[in-house]
Amino acid sequence: MIETVPHDAFEEFARARAPHLYRAAWLLSGQRAEAEDLVQETLAKVYVRMHRRLAPPLDNPAAYAQVTLTRTYISARRRRSSAEVPYGDLPDVVTSDTADQAIARVDLEEALAALSPTDRAVVVLRYLDDVAVDEVARTLRLSPGAVKNRSMRALARMRERTTR
Amino acid sequence: MNDTDLRAMLDGGTSTLQPDVDLLVAGGAARGRKRLRRRRTTTAAVSVAATVAAVAATSVGTGLLSDDAHLGRDRGPGFAEHSSTSPTTAAERLQRQPAHPDRPITVAAIDVPAAFAAVLPHAVGAPIHDEMYRTRQSAHELVVSFHYDGTLTSFHIGPAAGNFPCDQLEGRDDPVTTCSVVDGLAVATMHGARDGVRNTEVSVWNHGYIVSAISYDARETGYGDGSFEEPVTDAPPIDVDTLLELTSSEAWFAQ
Numbered sequence: 392m393i394e395t396v397p398h399d400a401f402e403e404f405a406r407a408r409a410p411h412l413y414r415a416a417w418l419l420s421g422q423r424a425e426a427e428d429l430v431q432e433t434l435a436k437v438y439v440r441m442h443r444r445l446a447p448p449l450d451n452p453a454a455y456a457q458v459t460l461t462r463t464y465i466s467a468r469r470r471r472s473s474a475e476v477p478y479g480d481l482p483d484v485v486t487s488d489t490a491d492q493a494i495a496r497v498d499l500e501e502a503l504a505a506l507s508p509t510d511r512a513v514v515v516l517r518y519l520d521d522v523a524v525d526e527v528a529r530t531l532r533l534s535p536g537a538v539k540n541r542s543m544r545a546l547a548r549m550r551e552r553t554t555r
Numbered sequence: 556m557n558d559t560d561l562r563a564m565l566d567g568g569t570s571t572l573q574p575d576v577d578l579l580v581a582g583g584a585a586r587g588r589k590r591l592r593r594r595r596t597t598t599a600a601v602s603v604a605a606t607v608a609a610v611a612a613t614s615v616g617t618g619l620l621s622d623d624a625h626l627g628r629d630r631g632p633g634f635a636e637h638s639s640t641s642p643t644t645a646a647e648r649l650q651r652q653p654a655h656p657d658r659p660i661t662v663a664a665i666d667v668p669a670a671f672a673a674v675l676p677h678a679v680g681a682p683i684h685d686e687m688y689r690t691r692q693s694a695h696e697l698v699v700s701f702h703y704d705g706t707l708t709s710f711h712i713g714p715a716a717g718n719f720p721c722d723q724l725e726g727r728d729d730p731v732t733t734c735s736v737v738d739g740l741a742v743a744t745m746h747g748a749r750d751g752v753r754n755t756e757v758s759v760w761n762h763g764y765i766v767s768a769i770s771y772d773a774r775e776t777g778y779g780d781g782s783f784e785e786p787v788t789d790a791p792p793i794d795v796d797t798l799l800e801l802t803s804s805e806a807w808f809a810q
Binding site for chain 1: 557558561562564565566567568569570571572574575576578579580582583584585586587588589590591
């Protein structure tokens with residue numbers, strides 16, 4: 392089969408974007424293995440999209456990957472349970488953190504554990520990726536008002552967790 | 556905690572994460588390749604089955620679309636899922652498919668051969684103009700035939716309304732027909748033969764249209780009576796996977 396997109400184009404994009412996608416995936420899932428799976432799943436979809444020969448080229452592969460990552464995460468969560476239940480799996484991240492960094496990470500994990508999957512997605516898109524409210528709404532198929540409400544609710548819950 | 560605090564918290568909590576980029580990229584590429592291959596394998600399996608029981612061919616370019624005029628039947632879900640996107644996305648796309656065209660065809664018939672040439676390795680000819688293979692084009696219909704590597708190829712886009720839905724074609728043996736869902740689109744794959752000339756057809760239900768492409772293993776005579784010269788290949792030269800890629804493309808429609 393002929394492929395219109397050289398393999399290097401995908402490789403170049405994936406290498407450049409994987410660290411950021413991983414950060415977002417880790418914030419969403421809270422687990423290293425799940426984050427890795429989520430990033431690989433996202434990159435697989437980007438790969439397929441980039442190798443569709445007659446599809447128009449992606450104007451913004453980073454944005455496409457970001458939306459794909461978030462929707463893949465939400466879809467996977469919905470398949471596991473029809474109800475939004477906050478979860479707080481213990482992390483298994485291996486890093487070279489200093490003591491302060493380790494504390495910051497534990498604080499973050501605890502704060503995020505209070506959030507539902509959709510609220511986590513809102514937080515990641517709004518505050519890690521700096522995505523505008525309207526765009527977050529489109530990505531998550533929510534109304535802009537719902538995104539704002541969820542943002543406020545998430546902030547309140549995280550604030551409550553971190554000030555205990 | 557305000558917005559700035561939260562941003563700082565997210566940055567600080569993730570800045571030292573050290574993912575194995577090699578693993579992520581290799582894993583993503585491997586999954587992507589596997590999905591592309593799976594799509595090809597799924598459709599190739601249909602080809603194998605069809606060679607066992609190849610029977611009469613469809614008529615030129617409109618085999619599926621002109622099938623008896625079974626009017627008024629709505630298309631719907633209920634297909635086996637063979638998607639390369641997430642099941643949710645594919646199911647949603649399938650559910651969203653309109654019964655009637657929701658946008659115009661934007662490609663010109665004369666440009667269709669060039670679109671095929673973009674994905675095919677051999678020479679693609681200009682549109683054929685004779686009594687049998689006459690180019691037609693309107694806002695919601697396009698019919699064009701041309702030669703590819705010395706064999707006839709027909710391409711047709713027309714409204715889906717008034718034709719059998721894909722799932723009701725499943726299991727037919729004249730031509731041998733299989734219906735599946737690929738990336739949220741209903742896809743009928745057909746293999747037929749008539750007078751020693753074999754053809755492979757893929758039809759895709761998209762945007763309220765049926766988009767069909769047929770590859771034959773012979774050249775038409777040019778007499779305008781639908782007759783063919785002797786087959787020049789062992790099988791229709793455009794494989795199912797390529798026909799699927801062409802027929803499922805969004806390039807034919809206004810976005």
